[in-house]
Amino acid sequence: MGDSSVSVCLDFFGESGPECFSEGNVVYVNRDHPLFQRESKKAATYVMYIARLLTQEISLMHETRNPRIAFNRQSKLLKDAFSEDR
Numbered sequence: 001m002g003d004s005s006v007s008v009c010l011d012f013f014g015e016s017g018p019e020c021f022s023e024g025n026v027v028y029v030n031r032d033h034p035l036f037q038r039e040s041k042k043a044a045t046y047v048m049y050i051a052r053l054l055t056q057e058i059s060l061m062h063e064t065r066n067p068r069i070a071f072n073r074q075s076k077l078l079k080d081a082f083s084e085d086r
Contacts, residue, residue, distance in 0.1 A: 022057040
């Protein structure tokens with residue numbers, strides 16, 4: 001992300017808590033969330049699940065007024081993260 005940094009914290013916020021959220025440059029992922037519980041049992045889907053959450057929050061950090069721009073940024077981040085040309 002250029003000269004910006006993002007920290008990730010996997011913590012427990014209860015089953016009914018948010019799937020993830022961010023405060024400043026910290027992304028919090030709820031380990032109690034039912035989707036986290038399900039996806040963490042399968043390595044391939046777990047990596048994609050965490051990547052989706054992180055790119056979602058990073059996109060929202062930069063553009064909250066226009067959802068289309070945020071979704072496009074998320075898509076580009078995911079594409080770059082899973083590019084075969086790494």
